[in-house]
Amino acid sequence: MTFSLDELTAARIATLARDTGRSKSAVVRDAVAFRAENQGRVSEEERVERVRVFRELTARLPPRSQQEVEAELREIRAARRGGGRVSGDGP
Numbered sequence: 001m002t003f004s005l006d007e008l009t010a011a012r013i014a015t016l017a018r019d020t021g022r023s024k025s026a027v028v029r030d031a032v033a034f035r036a037e038n039q040g041r042v043s044e045e046e047r048v049e050r051v052r053v054f055r056e057l058t059a060r061l062p063p064r065s066q067q068e069v070e071a072e073l074r075e076i077r078a079a080r081r082g083g084g085r086v087s088g089d090g091p
Contacts, residue, residue, distance in 0.1 A: 005013070016027045042050070 013024050013027050016022075017024045020027070022030075
């Protein structure tokens, strides 16, 4: 196989190969294997950002009592059994 790489990537591969005493091909194989094993996982930066957004959004939620939450859940469950919630805005 032949790949074209930008100069920075090629330099990084060369540095890793030199520093680890491995061939450039081995460095690339290791990098691809690592990426394949971690596919779908989020980076630490992504995790921190997701937590920040979650905290920001949950802080905006209106405070409600347990009784209010349970009452809404009962309403939703009853509506599902009856074909949908009645909003009063319909025909």
